[in-house]
Every structure is written in structure tokens, then in C-alpha cells.
Amino acid sequence: MRIRLLVLLFLSTTVLWAQNPPPRFTVSGYVREAVSQEALIGVNVYLPGTTTGTTTNTYGFYSLTLPAQDSLRLAYSFVGYDAIARTIGLRTNQTLNVLLTPGQRLAEVDVTAGRLTEKVSESAQMSTIDVPVSQIKKIPAFLGEKDVLKVLQLMPGVQKGSEGQTGIYVRGGGPDQNLIILDDAVVYNASHLFGFFSVFNGDAIKSVELIKGGFPARYGGRLSSVIDLNMKDGNREKLHGEGGIGLIASRLTLEGPLTKNKKPGQPSGSFLISGRRTYLDIVAAPLINAQTKGQMQAGYYFYDLNAKANYDFSPTNKVYLSGYFGRDKFYAHDNSQNNDIGLGWGNATGTLRWNHLFNQKLFANLSLIFSDYKFQISAVEKSTLATDTYSLQYNSGIRDFSLKYDVDYYPTPQHSVKVGLQSTYHRFTPSAVVLQNAGINQAINNINTIDVLESGIYAEDTWRPSSRWRINGGLRLSYFHQTNATYIKPEPRLSGAFTLKPDLSIKASYALMNQYVHLLSNTGIGLPTDLWVPSTDRVKPQQSQQVALGIAKDFTTGSEFVRGLTLTVEGYYKSMSNIINYKEGASFLLINDPTSANSLRWEDNVTAGRGWSYGVEILLQKKAGRFSGWAGYTLSWTQWQFAELNGGQPYYPRYDRRHDISLVGIYDLSKKITLSAVWVYGTGNALTVPVGRFDSYRAGNALVYGGSPGIVQSFFSPGRTVDDYGTQKNSFRAEPYHRFDLGVQFHKKMKHHERTWEFSVYNLYDRRNPFFYRLESVPATATEPTRTALFRYSVFPVVPAVSYNFKF
Template identity: 85%
Template structure:
């Protein structure tokens, strides 16, 4: 009888629901949902949904935990499937006592994913920033494995990859150029961002199309309970965000809706215009500004269907009008994205999302010269860009606590415009309209499973099949992925990962610093897809009583079919109207390979009155092209041997927050002149004597050239380091909270190198004339003050 009873299978039921933030009903991503004292649990997905199927029990305790929020526990009787929606309350200034009580619940040692970093947006807003402008990408630069670009730039170089090898997505939409002000600021307004995640390796199969990293950003959904706003006034820009419910009910119900709109604009043009006009005598009008706009709306059609519409639009514009010279010049670039998403819950175990996505990046140059009669005598318009229409469908399936399955597909129709030139010259009656659109299709299908075969082993195994079609080319590439974590102790695990990635879009750049003049081009029958293979191994340790996590990783990445310009080539020459019809951009690039390897360490504390991190990177990166540097390997510009970042935030009390960062990096690898020589051609006049005027006649034609040597990037710039500090003064009023922030960028006035140039030094009474290499810096010590308000 007892044997028959033992063979009766245990009935299982599912508890599922959504986790939101108290006070706003904002969906929370990555919340841990678990049975205390066991290894059984799951996490919420991008939309705050969770599902857990477990054996029936009369009394079951569930815990919900998330960094920066109070832990919530619920005791339920699980004798049938249940829906349980939870709200978490943001924690205040967390103390060490809170941490020891078990607040550190997002353990890195428990996750199969490695090479992944998420930073709370609330923490990003406390870190001192250049000119007071909080910047998501600049904070990511402070992480190990991420190399910084030039001084002040937001360029992201991850594990030996270039800026074009980063997949930057905002609410599922790809952002192709994430820079404002030629790279000194990013396009992401921190007020509108809910979450930020950086993945450097061990990529889940749901991501594809880039070699080096994924930067996944999600916008806030909008407060569902009350009207809320926040904004700020800084030295160069101001911003404002409004969010609130669209339905009459004050609290989120079965049918609720909300909106969010956020805008930011710089006023550099307004401040500089009077000065420019005064210095030019009133003949020159010039300026520069950027702006961006985020908007989002969502509507719940009941417990099973939700609709989201999110958009982003941003633009940079430089203009100059010279009435004296009768010229009008302009330069602009910008992104536009839109995402329409439909969530559908088939049942408590099956969740789906359908996305329709639009992304458009444009770069434009214009130059117009007018005659004295006011008609155009010469005009040049250059346009370049890339436009995407995408369909994406994803399914999340939670069959058991041991399996979490994701499947999906995505197809993107790209239209590249690498050259669009309109030239008109009334003097010679010439008009050229060269529009060279390239249409391609890029698709992918994937499946991945986060599997826990035992209490000690966790796996994320996935497979992606990518497909690319261009007029003369077609590629089908398999992309296997695997990440694993083996638990040695409850707070210590060993991790390993492998990922194969393919990239079908390329960025041609002569500068390597991500300027808007860089050119996006597709894979063709001549230019093959880029491909990388990366392996990594490491350890993850949680110091639960201290609220601290430690990760140490080593990696090796090999890259094939990376492209670069041939010596002396440029798309500006390729697109010259006189030769655009006969010269293809494919003929001006060369393909090669690269490899990168190194070690990274991150010691991070996300909670408590004192928080921050220490990051260190030791790395080597080399490239090799048959037609560059004599076919020998060389270090690319952003290769750095050592990189250190130290970030600290201290909540002195409820009214004062202190913060500081210190960064150090080995100098960039550059190609600079090692000498200068001149060629002199004598005149036909015979000169006798030492008359200076006659000698000037004798050497009337002088040509100088710089000698760059034979090795590419053989010069190392001086090390880069700086120290930033900030202090915030908070004051809570009856209906609003205001914050004054004072920060200092580069406190000890380090003159970091921006570029080098050979220049002639005149003779003095003690030294002969000579040629010397000069270092130029951009930013000395830069103080800033800003005012922020929440209501």
C-alpha cells in the first residue's frame, strides 16, 4: 500500500504574476522570486512577469527581492494555479544592518550568465559627470573590459572591439549613433531610462548582429498612479520629464494606461551667438545645439494583453552663415526610433511579445554659396544614413523551476544610403544627383534554455541561426552559445562561456572615435560578414554580510573579416561627384583579422550608505591586414594595457550625498610623425653673398612633409588619468524635492592628451630652430553646477 502511494505523482501548480514598483506601478526587471531556504526560484522578465511551477503545498512562502527595494514575503496555499501580483517599495538609505539582514539577494554566484553588468539608474545619477550632464555610456566606460575613447568621448570599446561592434538597443530599437556633441555626450537622457545592462561575453542567443557587446536599455513606462515630473537646469542643457496615468482611476487596475514624455536641449547656440556676431563684426552667424525627445504610452487590455508604444527622436545641428562671404554651411545628424509592442499571456507558463520596430539614422552636410543677386551659384548637399524596419517575436516559456525557455525570431529590412550627393554649379551648368541606396534583409531565429540540472550546476545553452541577403550575396551562419556556472559554495561559483557572433553591418572610419561622418555600409558579395569567437572563464563571489560582489574573468576573442580603409582612402573621396559612378566603396577597404585577450576584475557594492565599485582591466588587442602596416600585426588605437576605475558614493545623511571617481588608463596607440623633412627648389636667379632677402629668393619654393615611419600606431600616448568629485544637497519640500549639485571634472587639472602634432620651434638666443612634437589637451579642471527638481 505504501509503495502504491509513493508512486502517485505529486501534483504541481503554477503561481505567476507581475512585479511592480509601489507608487508608480512601474514594471521591475530581474526581480528574484524564490522559496527561502531552497534553490528553487526564477526572475521577472523585461515586462515584470514571472512564473513558477512547484509541487502543491498547504503553506508556501514566496520571497520577492530586488536591489534597492524592500524584500516582500507572501505565504499562500498552493492547491490550484494562482495569479499573484506584487509591489515592491524602494528602500531608503540602506545601512550595513539592512545588508546583513539579507538584503543582498541578487547574487552573481547564482546566475549562469557571466560577463554581464547592470547598474542601477539611481546610482548613475549620483556619480559626478562632465558639465553636470548624467550620461549612461560614460558610466559604462568605468566598467572593466570597457576601454574609453579620447578625452571626454562616449565611445565604447569592449574587449578589443570597435564602437560599431556594440549592439545598442533602446526598447528593442537599434540606435546607430549614440553621440551628441561629436561624442562628448550620449543621446540617452537618464531621466527616461529604467534599466541598463551591459553584456560583454557569453551572449544569450536572443541577441545577435554584433561582435563585442550588447547595451540593452529600457525606458520607463510612465507612472500609473499619479502625475509626476522631474527636470534640471545645467550649464549647457536643461531637461524636463512628465509622466502619469491616462485613465481616470488613480491606481493601476485591470484596465489602466500611462504616458511618459521627456525632453532635453542644450543652449550653446544661444550663449555663443552674441559673442560670435560681435567678434565677426556682425557678418557671421554660427551656432551648435542638440536636443532629444523620449515618449512612451502603454495600455492594459486586461490581465492577458498589454500594448506599449515608445519613441525617441534626437538631433545635432551646426550652422554658419557668413553674409560677407555669402556662404551658408550646415552639419546635422540624428536618430529616430519607434517601437510598438504587444504582450500576450497565453497561460501562466507561456508569455509572448510581438514588436514592430523602426530606426532611422541620418547624417547631412550642406554648403551653399550665393551670388550678389541672391541666387545660388554653388550648392553641395551630402546625405548618408541607414533606415530599418523590423519585426520581432519572442516567447518565454516556464515549464518547471529547472527550465526557463526563450524562443523567437527577428527580421530587419535595412536601407543603406552610403552616398547621396546633390551638386549644382550655375557657372558651368552642372548638376549631379547621385543616390546610391542599398537594400538588404537580415534575419535570425533562436532558442535558449536556462537549465538547472542540479543544485550546483546552472546552464544557459542556446543556438541562433542568422541569415543575410543582399542583391548579390546570401549568407546563413549558425551561432552556438553556452554559459555555465558551477557552485563550489553557496556564495562562490566558477563560470565559463563560449559565444560565436556574426555581424553584417560595418562602420568605415578614418578617426576611430565614432564621429557622425563615419559611414555605415552592409555586407556584400565582396565584403564578407565579420565574425568573432569568444571564450571566457572566471569566478564569482558574494560577500553577503558586506553586500559586496566580486567577479574575476579571463577571456580570449578572435575576430575575422573586420574591415578598414586602405591607406589614403576615404569615403569623402569615394563620393566625389566626378568619380562616384566609377569607384565603389568596396574597392577602397581591406579585410583582416584581430584578436584580444586579457583579465578583468570587478569589486562592486550596490547597496548601503557607501556604494560603488573598483574595476581593473589587463588586456591586449591586435589587428592584422594584408594591405596595412606591411601585413604585420599592430595595436589599434584603443588598445590599452591597464585600465583602472574607482567609484565611490557616500550618503552622508538624507540631505547630502558625496561622490568621486578616479580613472587611469595606459595611453592609446597612435600613428604620429617621427620627423619632418623639406624639399627645396632653387630659383633661376644666381645669388652671391649672404643677403637674407636673396637667400629667400634662392629657396623660394619649399615643400615640407612629415615622416610617419614604417610601423602603424607605434607611438604610445601618455597615460590618461583624472579625478572627479561631486556633492548633492537634497531638500524635501511638501510637494517636491529639489537637489543642488556641484561637481568638478578633472579636479587636479591633469592635461590629458587629445592629439599630437609636429610643429616648428623658432630659434632663440640659446637654441637653434627645431621641430618638436606637441601634445594638445582639451579639458582642464571643469567645475559645474546644476539644479534638479522632482514633483
């Protein structure tokens, strides 16, 4: 009897092993917006009631390979759109393109376990933040100008620069350590108006994502963050426009189809063009002329232009062409001195991309990229006799030509593979001086250019080995070649999430990053005078290693207020090596003697050091619903150390900030009224300020400070007042920064268009936040003698704003 049972068991097992596994088929397609046919990035595509799913890529494409089924139910959901479900039979490969309808409804449309987007607890990626552009447009802004970068400054782990500045400092890194990408093109200077506004026009932007750590292998070249922005593709259905008129600038965006009355299956495409210009020059010029009684004429303006076109030649071949062009210009003419001065900077980018779908599992994109950043100072001085003219022109910049190829491969729902390569030819122009004296027929034209090649190849895989694990692992190999130096460096990346229970997971990540370009800055606030330079044989590449650990929680049930909330808590430690800074007293902009500045190697003026940063970040975020917004808190420490600065001792850099809090709330009171508010608080910046002041005079060859011999300095004159900055760098802590902004929008739908009036107040309770400090003499009074005191200067009191926005 036992033998018979064993024989039957063996035969049944043999039959089971002999059977072929069930056939598998692939369902793939594109997810677009129903109204405009705009491709949607990051749409969640999943099997309801399971953890099986994927998300659409940058071009709206998705792919899932599943066992054959007579009836397969797929759900599609995305923040700000109504979720939908589709039922298909999967007995052969299927192409399923889906349209999502814009809406703010949280209720699901016959979809189980409804999610608005991929749950943060299920994603392998950590230290990543994305903010819907529709939400950005509702947040009150300085002078009414919506700004992507200023919204990112409100996120934990991101420190802002000085009052009103768009500079971004992420987890202890400097402004040069942020990789800012617009449609694959690097933007080197993202500021207008000396940093008070960014170059990104929100009307032209489709998505923005900030990555602070656990970087996927496809990104490289910076240490601290990636800010990945994508422009809108353009409306494929009809001509659409939107714009606005504000206090300092106006903007207009037009988009529409490239082909009219297209039939199903015909090639199609769309275009977008968006422009913005300030009119500060028109408003300020008469005021300056009146106040100086015609002795001074000055002005400033900026403009930017975004353009994009795309065309589908076939279901498997699509082409995108996009570009950005922007410029800032300041000019002044002094009639009394017969002098002219000008300051200008600008970016230009261009990206040509070709998508090719090899099959339902294999998606590829080829990009040709151009990026150019230029900065210029010009000065002309004419003698009163008009016989002698002195002119100076100083230029600097960086120009890139890049080739990039990426492949997305979806073999199974458990694996999403990305491989690719990128190569960039950089041309740096850190010094270009034109000096001319017409009176003596003398002219000097010196230009320094540095050509380098930077490349990288990568592979990464998002792996789901079980329902509890999500892992993203990858390796990037970076290569850099300059005339006297070649560097090849591996960059391993690993991040993962383990599900403790539904909607709750623990995450960890590690990333090693290398950076081959550097930004030389005297101020640390990202002014256009800062210079980009490459690594050399003397200046090594910057490198960072970062580890992070945290938890992620999704709230999918409960009241409307609670449902849709996500909570992330992360702790991190980051070490940085070979970071560079100017030596004490050094500057590359020696305008008084530009020819000698050109003859010096910039490496002689810098020193290399190391840094480290660690802290905890908490973010409670809600992206959609009648009430949305976020609350963020950061507790962090950052220190730098250079052998030739601060006596070789560690010090806190300017933007080390112990505590940082941001509260952002948006409430749709009705379909016609939207209320919004922002409150921020931050520990004051670490600064080096004078600790005393002395009167100097000359005694023979010695310079005397209040009677004590000092160091001879030729530029000191008898009786000069000298500030003493002490021996410790950044030993002074500025007062805390905080402010409250409030805004209200009034919407109205007309017959052919929609208009919005917005009223906002920046710094509602008139907090005089410090912009800089200076020692000044206080005159004597009847009771006190003349004394010296440290004065705080602020730039923005209460700033009201009004703007008119429209859509048609």
C-alpha cells in the first residue's frame, strides 16, 4: 500500500514538473491627460488588491508582463486626476492607451485599495519629493511670481540662501552641488534678478522632482541633489493659452496641435511656446532719472522663453525638440562722470530627443543636448576731453554638447531595468578679458578656455523579490578627462524598502557621488559673478558618501482630511571630500588689474577641504483634496574643514541651520475661492562679522591699529578705519528667520475663458529678517560718548502683491 502511494506521489510530481509554466503576455501603452493629450509622468498602474504594478516613465509609457488571464483588471491613478479601471482579456500581447480626466475627487471610481499615486511606503526610492505644479501655483509667492525653486526651499533638508534668494543648499551641500535639469539639459545658473527669482516659468513646467539622497544610478555629476524638471509637451487637441499680469512681470503661454482634424492612426504632434518679461526697466528708469536730476540713467530687465514641439511619426517613433532661452541685463550710465557699466548673464539650452519602442518591453530614448551659460561685465570710461577711452569687458561661461542614450526594459512585474550612457563635452571660459585704451592705441584681448570630456555609463534595477521588499540597486561608472588629468570612478547606489505592515515601511539607502565641476564663489549666495571651473591635476573631483534610514507611512483610510496623507521620517549622514573654497582674501575677479588676473591659474587661489552633515527630516504631506499642503521639520548639523581656512579648525558654513520649519496650507473654500498660507522658521545663518573697529595711521613703514603695529598693506591710507573680524570663521549666529505669507485667489469661469485674481502678502507681520550686518559709529549724546555698534539690515518688510491670471 505504501509503495503504491509513493508511486502515485512520484507520478503526480513528475507530471507537475513536466508541465510548462503558464504563458505570460505583456500589456503596455501610454497614459495621457484626456483634455490635452499631455503625457503623464509617474502614473500608478496596478492590479487592484495586490502589490503588483508599475509607474509610467518620463514619456508616459508603462509595461506589465503577467500570466495569461481571461479577465484582467488594471487600475490607473494619479494625483489630481480621477482614478479609472480597465478590464481586458490577456491571451495575447495588448496595447492599452489610457486617458485620465483632471479632477480633485478623492473617491475611487470602482477601484479597490484606491491609491492616488504610487504609495510612498511601497517605493524603493527614498529622500525624494515631488510637488504637483497645480499646487505650486496656489502657494503665495514673493511679488506674486510663482517660483518652483522657492517652493522646494520649503521642503525639509533644503535650506534657502539669503532673504528672497532662490539659492538651494541641500543636506549641507553648496549651490554648485545641485544638478538642475530641464528636459535633460543642465541649467548652470537658475536665477533671475540676482537670485530673487528662478528662470523657470511655472506655466511651461509639467513636473518637478527633488532627490536628496539614495540617488538612482541614472543620475550623476553632483553631490547633494537632483532637481529634474520636465516641460509640458503641448495640447494635442486644440489651441490653448494662459498667462498673467503681475507687478513686475507678465507672461503668456500658447500651446496646440501641429496638425488639424487628424484622423485616428495619423501622425500627430503638438507645440508649446511660453514667454515672460519683467518691466522693471520701464518703471524704474524715470524714477532714477528724477532722483538723480538726470545725472544717472540705469535699468534692469530679464526675459525668458520656453519652446517645445513633438511629433509622433508612428506608434513606435516619437520626436521631441525643446529649448530654453533667458537673459538678465543691468545697465547704468553716469552723465557726470561720462561712464558706462553693464552686467549681463543668461542661459540657453536645447534638447532633441527620439523615443523608439522596440517592443512592448523595451523602450529607448536618444537625446542630443546643448547648454550654454554666459556672464559678462563691461565698463567704458571716457575722458572729459573725449580723447581717451578706457574699456573693459570681462566674460566667463560654460558650454556643453551632450549625447545621452537610455533604455527602459520591463521583463517582469518584479523587475524594471534601466541602462544608459551619457557623454558631455564641456568648454569652460573662466577668464576672457578685453582691455582697451583708445588714447594710446593699446588693446589687450586675452581668452582662457578649458576643454574637458565627462562621461558616464550606468545600470540599475528596481526589483520586487516579494510583496514586502522593494529594492533599487545600480552602479554608475564615471569618466573625466582634462589635458593633465584623467579620472575613472565607480559609483555604487542602493536603496530599499521593507513593508512592516500595509502602508508602513522602513527604508534605507547608500549613494556614492562624484562631481567634476566646481563653482568658485566669494559670497556663497549664487550671484552670476560666481565662476564654473573643472577638476584638474591639482584640484581633485569632489566626492560624497551618504547613508540614510527612515520610515514611510501612507494614510489611505479615515476622513477626507486624513486620507491621502503621507508621512516620512529620515535620518542621514553625509561626508564630503575635496570640496573647494577661495583662500583667505583671494578673488578671481581682480577688476583693477584684469591682465594679471588672466595670467594667474585659478588653482592658485583655492584650497581643498572636507565636510560632513547629518540630521533628521520629517515631512507630512498631502498633495490633493480640498485641503492640501505639508508640514516639514529639519534638525541638522553641517561643518567644513580646510587646512588654510580658520586655522585648520572645523567651522559651520554660512547656511548651516540647526532648526528649520515650514508649514504650507492650501484650502479650496469653494470652486471660486482658494486660500493659502505659508509660515517658515529657521535658525540664523553662521556669519563672519566684525568684532571691533580700529583707526589706522602710518608711522614710518608700519601700519598702526590704534597704537599696535600691524601688517603693512599698501591700500590703507592714513586715518582709515579698519574692521577686526577676529580669528574664528563664521563664529557669529544671525537672528532667527521667520515670516508668514498669505494669499487668496478668486476664480471665475467665463464663456470662453477662465480668469483668476490673486492677492497675496509676503511677510504679513513685518518681520525684519537679517540680510547683512555692519559695524557703524553711533554719534555721541549728552549721556554717552561716540560708540561703535553692530547694525542689522533687512530688505523686505510687508510686501503686498496683486496679479491677474487667465486661461482660454
